[in-house]
Amino acid sequence: MDMGKYSIGVDYGTQSGRAVLVEIGTGREIATAVKEYTHGVMDEYLPDGVTRLGPDWALQHPRDYVEVLEETIPRLLRESGVRPEDVIGIGIDFTSCTMLPIRADGTPLCLEPRFERHPHAYVKLWKHHAAQDEANKLNDIARERGEAFLAHYGGKISSEWMIPKIWQILDEAPEVYDAADAMVEATDWIVMQLTGKLVRSSCPAGYKSIWHKRTGYPDPDFFRALHPRLEHVVEEKLWGLILPIGSRAGELTEAMARRIGLLPGTPVAVGNVDAHVSMPAVGITEPGKMLMIIGTSTCHVLLGTEERAVPGMCGVVEDGIIPGYMGYEAGQSCVGDHFEWWVENGVPPAYWDEARREGIGIHDLLTQKAAKLRPGETGLLALDWWNGNRSTLVDADLTGLLIGATLATKPEDIYRALIEATAYGTRMIVETFRASGVPVDEMYACGGIAQKNALMMQIYADVLNMPIYIGASTQAPALGAAMFGAVAAGKARGGYDSIEEAAREMGSVREKPYVPNPSAVKVYDELYREYARLYDYFGRGENNVMKVLKRIKSAVAQEEVKTC
Ligand SMILES: Nc1ncnc2c1ncn2[C@@H]1O[C@H](COP(=O)(O)OP(=O)(O)O)[C@@H](O)[C@H]1O
Numbered sequence: 082m083d084m085g086k087y088s089i090g091v092d093y094g095t096q097s098g099r100a101v102l103v104e105i106g107t108g109r110e111i112a113t114a115v116k117e118y119t120h121g122v123m124d125e126y127l128p129d130g131v132t133r134l135g136p137d138w139a140l141q142h143p144r145d146y147v148e149v150l151e152e153t154i155p156r157l158l159r160e161s162g163v164r165p166e167d168v169i170g171i172g173i174d175f176t177s178c179t180m181l182p183i184r185a186d187g188t189p190l191c192l193e194p195r196f197e198r199h200p201h202a203y204v205k206l207w208k209h210h211a212a213q214d215e216a217n218k219l220n221d222i223a224r225e226r227g228e229a230f231l232a233h234y235g236g237k238i239s240s241e242w243m244i245p246k247i248w249q250i251l252d253e254a255p256e257v258y259d260a261a262d263a264m265v266e267a268t269d270w271i272v273m274q275l276t277g278k279l280v281r282s283s284c285p286a287g288y289k290s291i292w293h294k295r296t297g298y299p300d301p302d303f304f305r306a307l308h309p310r311l312e313h314v315v316e317e318k319l320w321g322l323i324l325p326i327g328s329r330a331g332e333l334t335e336a337m338a339r340r341i342g343l344l345p346g347t348p349v350a351v352g353n354v355d356a357h358v359s360m361p362a363v364g365i366t367e368p369g370k371m372l373m374i375i376g377t378s379t380c381h382v383l384l385g386t387e388e389r390a391v392p393g394m395c396g397v398v399e400d401g402i403i404p405g406y407m408g409y410e411a412g413q414s415c416v417g418d419h420f421e422w423w424v425e426n427g428v429p430p431a432y433w434d435e436a437r438r439e440g441i442g443i444h445d446l447l448t449q450k451a452a453k454l455r456p457g458e459t460g461l462l463a464l465d466w467w468n469g470n471r472s473t474l475v476d477a478d479l480t481g482l483l484i485g486a487t488l489a490t491k492p493e494d495i496y497r498a499l500i501e502a503t504a505y506g507t508r509m510i511v512e513t514f515r516a517s518g519v520p521v522d523e524m525y526a527c528g529g530i531a532q533k534n535a536l537m538m539q540i541y542a543d544v545l546n547m548p549i550y551i552g553a554s555t556q557a558p559a560l561g562a563a564m565f566g567a568v569a570a571g572k573a574r575g576g577y578d579s580i581e582e583a584a585r586e587m588g589s590v591r592e593k594p595y596v597p598n599p600s601a602v603k604v605y606d607e608l609y610r611e612y613a614r615l616y617d618y619f620g621r622g623e624n625n626v627m628k629v630l631k632r633i634k635s636a637v638a639q640e641e642v643k644t645c
């Protein structure tokens with residue numbers, strides 16, 4: 082074993098935490114460890130198995146996040162033989178806005194006996210969409226008041242973000258709101274567990290908490306207009322130093338060092354977000370190159386030189402991704418989740434048997450079968466809104482649509498149509514950026530699915546009519562987090578002084594991109610035009626049937642709760 086220097090990155094995804102130990106200088110991933118969350122995503126019941134959650138809820142358990150550290154980091158050290166003194170830094174990235182109410186010392190409220198059966202005391206996962214009413218009211222009020230911040234967020238604040246989630250807690254559980262000394266992003270909370278102090282990251286603050294590098298948070302007047310008790314929400318619940326990404330949040334405490342096998346005093350980077358952190362891991366540090374991080378959902382991140390208003394984007398934040406640039410984000414709320422839904426609910430036993438016989442996963446079986454179909458052959462077209470629309474409509478109340486099914490439609494036809502729908506959704510986002518004056522010249526992809534599903538990447542190349550470059554790492558977010566860990570350590574300790582330097586040495590893409598096939602491009606152009614018509618028809622108010630159905634469903638659910 083040579084005595085190089087190493088950094089650890091921990092990527093907190095939707096279903097698991099993944100840690101990598103990376104060699105400084107080469108970006109070589111020496112060891113990887115994955116821990117599925119013990120409680121997974123809680124969307125029906127609390128851990129007691131009886132406390133029922135409402136529609137659109139999605140919670141997590143904060144203890145699972147600490148377990149990830151305790152299990153994966155010692156495993157990395159054991160398997161690699163790397164000495165703790167050669168680990169010069171740690172970086173974290175997380176899904177976002179994944180948030181929780183805590184006491185001032187960092188204790189999550191859900192760990193207190195008084196609150197363990199209280200849904201609002203748990204972590205609200207990014208895809209918790211039950212704050213849509215609050216998001217709608219917030220957007221109406223912000224529009225009426227002519228709030229300038231709306232332009233930084235594509236004209237709408239999403240129900241996935243911090244302020245609607247805090248407001249939902251206040252509306253539905255004022256006792257939890259009162260007991261919370263702070264509301265924090267999970268990325269900042271886990272960094273607090275490592276360092277013992279609360280430091281907020283400028284990245285989620287900028288994208289998810291309406292914080293701006295130059296102007297700070299919105300005025301108390303705005304918050305008072307939402308709810309009188311929110312007037313001082315910033316001082317009361319969002320306090321804490323905000324540091325830019327790329328800085329050091331602090332050092333590993335004695336207590337945590339003992340639990341995870343590293344040395345106390347190891348530098349810890351300011352927390353980051355899983356999408357944004359991936360850009361340097363793919364080696365991107367300049368404008369015009371859009372990166373798709375494809376997993377449970379997809380995030381699209383892009384650098385620009387000017388702050389433009391792009392309708393329905395998630396946001397533009399100065400220094401939000403790479404210092405010195407405007408960082409743009411857009412996204413799709415379900416991509417892998419979309420395929421998972423189909424696999425779990427629509428695929429007959431015969432297909433599962435076949436996958437077992439062949440010794441492959443069900444996704445691989447469906448992908449193999451779908452790959453035999455030509456573009457257009459299924460006769461199907463879908464809208465990719467099974468978990469709402471994150472960009473460009475920013476509406477969690479939109480739902481899925483499949484059109485063209487017949488008695489001859491097969492499971493792989495639908496699987497392919499769902500893949501194609503996500504590709505059209507991405508094309509809609511790319512076209513919206515371009516139409517708003519933000520160039521998108523090249524496309525990149527990373528994340529679990531980009532690595533696993535070649536058919537899907539080929540369909541994206543064909544639908545977008547652009548080559549798709551794939552990040553070389555199988556764990557791009559964790560690699561990016563490790564790179565930020567190395568920057569937190571700094572050159573003097575064997576790391577880097579800037580993320581650009583780290584990206585040059587440690588970030589990379591696979592040699593061969595997926596290239597568009599001209600005959601497929603032609604068919605997909607025609608199908609995309611139909612997709613765009615359906616998108617406008619169901620998404621921009623001409624036909625609100627999706628919302629009507631949701632309203633009826635929610636009324637029935639409330640009726641059921643009353644009669645229980
Ligand atoms: N071969 C595959 N093709 C398409 N989707 C897949 C495949 N294998 C798994 N998935 C989907 O990928 C998602 C998990 O993505 P991943 O990037 O591993 O995790 P995360 O979203 O937690 O970061 C799941 O929703 C699953 O349905």
Ligand SMILES: O=C(CO)[C@@H](O)[C@@H](O)COP(=O)(O)O
Nearest residue numbers: 094095176177356376377378
């Ligand atoms: O919204 C963001 C980042 O802004 C993501 O954290 C969220 O889409 C979840 O990502 P994953 O699908 O779990 O990779």
